[in-house]
Amino acid sequence: MKKLISCLFFIGVISVTSGQIKPDFSRISDHPRLLLRQGEEEKLKEGVLTHTAWRNLHEVILRESTAILDMKPLTRNQIGRRILQTSREALRRIFYLSYSWRMTEERSYLEKAEQELLAVSQFADWNPSHFLDVAEMTLATAIGYDWLYHELPEASRQTIRNAILQKGLAPGQDAAYNGWRRAKNNWNQVCNTGLSFGALAVFEENEALCNDIIEKAIASIRIPMEAYAPAGNYTEGYSYWAYGTSFNVLFIDMLEKAFGSDFGLSSQPGFLQTASFYANLMGTSGRVFNYGDAGGVEGLQPAMFWFANKLQDRSVLFIEKDFLERQKFNEKSNRLLPLAMLWADGIDVNKIQAPTTKLWHATSENEIAVLRTGWNKTKDIYVGFKGGTASVSHGHMDAGSFVLDMDGVRWASELGMQQYNSLESAGLKIWDMHQQSPRWDVFRLNNFSHNTLTINGQLHQMEGNAKLIKKSENEEQINAVFDLTSVFASQLEKATRGIAVLNKSYVIVRDEIKTGKNRATVRWAMLTPARVDKIDGNRLVLKNGKKKITVFLEDMDDIQWKSWSAEPPKEYDAPNPGFVFVGFEIQMNPHEVKHLNISFNVGDHEKRSGHTLALSEW
Template sequence: MSVLSFSAVRDEYQSWPPDPFNPSSPSPTSVRPDRPRIIAPAYKWEVLPSIIQTNPYLHKWNNTIFGDAQKYYDQPVKSYFVDGGNGVLDIAREIKMRVKAWAYVYRITKDTKWVDRTWIELQNAAGNGTSPFGDPGNNWYTAHFLDVAEFTSAFAIGYDWMYDAWNPHQRDSIMWSIINLGLQWGVKSYNDQNSHWNFGWWQNVNGNWNCVCNAGLTLGALAVIGDDPTGTAETMLSLTVPNSKKNCVLAPSSDGTWSETPNYWYFGTTAHSEMSSALLTATGNTYDLVDPKFAMTALYHMHVSAPTGQFDYGDTGPNKFSTTANSMMFYGSYFKEPRYLLFQRDRVDVGEPWSMFWYDPSVRGAFWNDMPFDHYFDDDLDQWAAMRSNWADSHALYVAMKAGKHVGHQTHGDLDAGTFVLDAMGQRWAGELGNGDYLSEGYFSSEGQDSHRWLYYRKRTEGQNTLVVNNDNQNVWAQPTVKYDSTGDRQGLDYDYIPGTNSTAFFVTDLTGTYNGQRIKRGVRLINGRKQVLLQDDLLDVTQSVEWRMHTNATIAIENGGQTAMLTLGGQTMQVQLLNPGAGVGFSIKDAVRAPTDPALPPNQADQPNPGVKVLCVSLAPGKTQSLQVLFSPQWPGMSVSDLRLPPHVHLDDWSLTSHN
C-alpha cells in the first residue's frame, strides 16, 4: 500500500483553509469580491507566513523568491528588442518573472519599495518610460501574439496582487494598458477577420500557442473586470474560455503525451495551469478546462524526465524564463495526486510564486514509492516508452524510445521513429540535438514529405538515433505498430532499491511503413536486472542500404576489429558491443553533419553546428535478412566483467518477458 497521502490533520500550519468563496452558480464573468483574485486569494495570504515558518519547502522557496526579487530590483528596466522569430517574448517573460516576485514580496512585507519598482517597470513596458518601447498602441508586438499574452499576464498580476497599494492614477494607468495593449487586440484577433488571419491563427491549433495566448488574455480580463468601463474584459472571457476548451484542452494526447514535444509541455501546461487556477480562484470554477488528460500529462512529465534531463525529442523551444514545471503542483492538488507535488518539489525550477499557492503543505511521502519503473504511452500519435532502474538515483539507468506519427506535432517534431536516448552513471550516452534555427527558411513550412523542414540535419532522419535507409528520410505519413511489455516492477520507499535479475521491459516497433515497405523492426529491452540494454534491429529481405546511427558527446574508441566501441564521458565508461555481426560489419565514427548526398538546403541557409557530438555508426549492406544486436554495458562502479551478461539471439517477433532469462 502506498504511503503517499495528504495529511488528515488540517490546521493553519499544515494546510490551506477552505476557500470562503464558493458560488452556487459560477460564471467566468462573476468574480470574488476581495483581492487578490488571481491564483493567490487573500485567505491564502493570511495563513501563508505561518505555513512558511513550519514547512521547510515553502520556507526555502520563499527565500528563493526574495533573493530573485532583490536581484531583479537591482537590474535596469528591460529594453525593447525584437529577437527575430521570437519577437519580444523573452522580454515579456522576464518582466513577468519580475512582477511576480516583486508583487509576492510586497504582499509578504508590505514594503512599498517593491510597488515603486514594479510601477517603473510597468510604465516602461507600456511605452510610458524614458525610452521607446515598441510601436505606440502596439507596444506588445501583435505580430508574435505570445508576447501580447505574456505582457498582459504580467500586468494582470501586478494590477491584482498590488491592488491595494496603487493610487487611483496608477491603477487606472495599468488597467488601460491591459485593455488597450492587450485585451482589445485579443478581441480583434477573434472578431475582426483581418486581425484573425494576421495574428489570431492560434485560435485553431491545439498546442502551446493556444494555451499561452488564451491564458494571458484571461488573466488580464479577470484582473480588470468590474473596473473596466468598456466591457472588453467580459467580451474577452466569452471568447477565451470556450476556445480553450476546444483547443488548449486537446494539447495532451489521450495518453497524456504533450502533442508538440516534452519541452513545449512546459509552455503549454504553465499557461493552462495559470488560466485554470485564475478562473478557479476568481470565479469558483474551471469550466471543464482541467480535463482528465492533464492528470495523465503530469505522469507523462515524470516518465519523460530522465536522470540527466529529459527524453528531449523534437524542438526544445525558446528560453523558458517564467515557464516552469510547477503545473505539476496545480495538477497534483487539483486531482488529489500527491505524487506530482512530491516529484516537483525538489526540482530546480520550483522556487517561484506559483508553487507557494499550488503546493499543498499537507502532502506526505516519497514520489517514487510504489511508482512503476516503466510506462508505455500508447496513443498512435505518440507511441513511446520509458524504462529505468531507479527513480531516486541520479546515476540510474534510463532508456526511452519512440515510434508514432510524424504529423500532428505543430511542426515541432523530427523524422525520428525508432530514436532513443540512454542514461547511465549520471551521463547521457545517446542524446538528442534539439531544435534548429527557427528563422531558417521553411523551418515551420509544414510536416509534409517535401517540407523544407526535413532538409535540416537536426530534423532529418540522419540527425536522430535511429536507422537511415537508402540515405533518405523516413516516410512522414507512416503509422508504426508497437509491442510493449514490462514485468511491472515498482520502486518501494527504499532509495537504494535494486531490481531483481529478471526485472525487464521491452519496446518493439514495426517500421516497415516508415521505411517505405522495407521490412524493418526495431526493439529495445533491459537485461541483467536493468543493468544493461539490448538494442536490436531485424531486417527481412531489405533491398536498400541501412545505416545505424547514434549521437553522443562521449569520446569513442573503436576496438576488437570494429566489434566494440568504448565510450568515455564524465569520468565514466560505456561498452557498446556488436553481437554476432555479419562479415564486414563494424562500428565507425562520423561527424554530426549532413551527408554529401543529402538534398541541398534552401539558398543561403545552413545547419547549426553540433560541437562535441560524434555519431557512432554501423553500415549494413543491402539485400540481406539480418539481425543487428547492439549491447550497451555501463561499467558500473564495483561491477566486474563476470557480472555482465551476453543475451541470446531472439527474433523480435519472439521477444517476451522471459525470452532472455
C-alpha cells in the same frame, strides 16, 4: 474530414459554454482576484516558517526581486519577428516583485513593479503579429495590476488598465491575430490564458468584452486539451509541456477562483494523468528525454504541485523534490516560479516517495515509451524510446530514436531544439511541414541527427507514424516495440525496432528489417557525448570520466563499429560540440531480411549478452 470534425467540435463547445455552463460573472470578487486572494498570504508564510524547502524558495524569490531593483526598466526589444523575450522578462520581473511585495510589504518591491508596469504599458504595441508576445505581456500586466491594485496611484492604474485593454484584449478580438483560438497546440493554451487573465483583471472597465473573451476561451482551450487523451501523453514533448500545460493550469486555477468551477476542464481525458508523462521524461542521469523541439532541464516545475494536489498523489513530485533539495530553481529564467509557493500548499517534501512505474506509455498522435529499472540516479537504467511522427507541432524526424542512461551517465543523447530566430533569419520556412519543406534540411530536425535508422541517405517520411505494437512490464525484461514501417514507406517493406532492459542490468536494441524490391544501405547511428575509448570489430567501448559501457553488435562478426563527427553540414545549423556519432552501415539485397541486435553493458566487457530473441517472442 478531420477539419470538419474539428470545426463541428469547436461550434459544439461554444454552444455548450454559452448555455448551461455559462460563467456567473456576478461572482467576481474585488482585487486581488487572480491566483492569490486577499489574506491568503498568511498560509504561504506558515509554510515558509514550517518547512526549510519552502523557506529556501521564498528567499530565492526575494533575493532575485532585490536584484531586479537595480535593473533598468524594460524597453521594447524586437528580435526577428518577436518581442517574446521582453514579454517573458516582464512577466518574471512583475510576478517576482508583486509576490515579494505581498509577502513582505517592502515598498521598494512595489515601486519597482509599478515602474516596470508603466514601462511596458507605454510600448507602442505588444507585437500582435506574434501573439504569444501579447499573451505573456497581458498576463504580466494583469498580475501586477491585480495584485498591487490598492497600492497603485489611480493615474498608474489607468495607464496599465488602458494598455491591457488596447494592447492586449483588443488585438485578441481581431481575426487577423486570433487564429490561435482554433489551434491544437500550446499557442491556444498560452494565448487564451494570457487574455483571460487580462480580462478578469480589468473586468469592471468593459464587462461585455471580458465576458466574451473568457467564454470563448473556455470553449477554445478544450481543443489543445484533446492532445492529452487518453492517458496524458503530450504531443509537443518536454519543453512545450512545461509551456502549454503550465498556462493551461493557470487558466483552470483562474476559473476556479473566479467562478468556483473549471467547467469540466480538469476532467478532460488524460489531463490529470499528464503529470506522470512529465515526471517520466527525467532520466536517471539528471538529463531529460528531449525529443522534438525540447531544450534542457527546466528546473522546478510549479504546475506539478497543482497536479499533485488534484490527484492526491505525491509521487509525481519525486523529481520536483530533487530540485527543491538541490535548490535548482532556474530563477533567472523561470518566470512562473512563484506559482510553486502558491500551488504547493506547504507540502512536506520529506513525505514525497518515488513512483513505482517501470514502463510508461500512453497512446497518442506522437507516441513514446519510457523504460526504467527504478528512479535511483546512481544505479538505475533509463531508456526514453520515441515512436510517433514528424508531422506534429515541433516534431522532428526522430521515430525510432532513443536516449539511454546507465550508471548515472547519459550515453545516447538527443540534440534537442535549435533556436528558431537563427533559422528564420537565414530565410528558412521552418513552419512549413510538408515532405519537401526546408524545415527538413535543418540537421537537428531531420533523421540524420537522431539515434535511429536511415535508409539510402534519405529522409524519413514526414507523415509516417510509428505505433507501439508490443510492451512488457516484466521486471526481468521490460520492453517496448514500435512498428517503423510507415516512416520508411517506399524505402523498406518492413521495419520494427524493440528495446528491452534485461535482468535489470543491460539493454538490447533490436531491429528487424525487410527490404522491398530495391537494394538498401542501412545506417544505424547513435549520438553520444561520451569518448570512444576503443573499437574492436563489433565491440565498442565508450568512456565518460571513469565510467565505461561496452556496446556489442550481437552475432555480426563481419560488421565493425565506426565513429564520425556530429558537426552539421549547413552554415545555419547550430554547432554540436562535445558529441560524436557511433554506428555502422550494412548493405541489403532486394527482399532480404536482417536482424540487428545491439547490446549495452556497464563496464568494459569481453563477452556478448547472448540475447537474440525475435521481437515476436518478446
